[in-house]
Amino acid sequence: MSQPPSSPPSPPVHGLSPADGLSLPVALSPDMPAVIDQVALARLYGEPLFAMPHDLYIPPDALQVFLEAFEGPLDLLLYLIRKQNFNILDIPMAAVTRQYLTYVDEIRATNLELAAEYLLMAAMLIEIKSRMLLPPKKVAEGQEAEDPRAELVRRLLEYEQIKLAAHKLNEMPQFGRDFLRAQVYVEQSLQPRFPDVHVVDLQDAWRDIVKRAKLVQHHVISREELSVREHMSIVLRKLQGRKFLEFEDLFDPTRGMPVLVVTFIALLELSKEGLLEVTQAEAFAPIYVRLAYTPA
Incomplete structure (x- = not known):
């Protein structure tokens, strides 16, 4: 009797062969993708997804990530000034105020309680800018007119000094975070040691x-x-x-x-x-x- 022609051997899966002693499926399911070595992007109802579906719709507000990178209004102002290499003793109030309000508008849409403190600083910046537009007050001869930005500059410089000092303190080794105290008991003598009398x-x-x-x-x-x-x-x-x-x-x-x-x-x-x-x-x-x- 003539034997039926044998089917060609199936290709090895993930570099394995029958010689490795592992049992392989006789036939792959028709629902499985043709590409075997590709890593699945996700699983939907237990089935692997190897490509993003074309009709996938994600609502705009489905996922929101808010990174609180600043510790307060002064931190934000100092970041805007130092990033653009502005002279802190001669702050361009128009540019800084515009950038500051842009950030405040962003956080107002997500966290109104967090934006309250920033709104107070924004009002202060607008007041300083309006005072700079007015004619300076008359002062005695030989005295320099008061700069409306002087109080803000003083607060920024003090905040920067405290922030740098806190950064240096944080870099110092701390017990329990960077190192632990070694406690070793060494028996120096076999003679009984009586407790001290208080x-x-x-x-x-x-x-x-x-x-x-x-x-x-x-x-x-x-x-x-x-x-x-x-x-x-x-x-x-x-x-x-x-x-x-x-x-x-x-x-x-x-x-x-x-x-x-x-x-x-x-x-x-x-x-x-x-x-x-x-x-x-x-x-x-x-x-x-x-x-x-x-x-x-």
């Missing part, structure tokens, strides 16, 4: 000792000369050979308030000179005192 905790401990001293005090009037250096030596001798000593054990309430005060001052002096350390195991825990030493 001043408030030390004050509370001192008040407790004062209260205890008042319970055993005697009303004896006497004069006693006490030496801070001597009590510093006493405190150091008490700490010799001991790792820790509780803060309250350094004071003897039976000896009276003057001795307690001098002992407390001696304790502060020793801590200031770095001869002893005041530590605490945790918050609200008892306060301990020990000799300061430098580990090997």
Whole structure:
């Protein structure tokens, strides 16, 4: 039997061939476009569009894009003056006012609230132009007539300086925008580090000792000369050979308030000179005192 003639192989799609191991359709749909490699411009109801339809109608107000490029009336005026290289000390009011009103007419059609501030500046420009058309006022001999544009020039120069300063500040590196602060914890020692004793905790401990001293005090009037250096030596001798000593054990309430005060001052002096350390195991825990030493 004679076999029917085989149909010619279909062209590869997007550079693929049957040898690549991909299954290809036997026959393309008659609705598919003849050009396969062309990129679709859009999809309409799921079907690709490879060319714009000739009967496509887009209403004029279907899409509006408004670019707010100016931050205010002064910014717009400064842009018009600098773009055309006008002398800011001798502004051609007619040309600048005409261009300014053209822009205001554009934004009035889209955003009336935004145009209110620009309309106020437009009225100011028209007033300045009308004052320039009038004869100048008579002034005393030797004085120059006032320029109606002087106030506007002053505001423009101040605005330009502030704008340049703001631009320079914005170019400076900012935390959180241009860089982040690196935080790395480095363990320098395996020895336990006790939390520092706050001043408030030390004050509370001192008040407790004062209260205890008042319970055993005697009303004896006497004069006693006490030496801070001597009590510093006493405190150091008490700490010799001991790792820790509780803060309250350094004071003897039976000896009276003057001795307690001098002992407390001696304790502060020793801590200031770095001869002893005041530590605490945790918050609200008892306060301990020990000799300061430098580990090997």
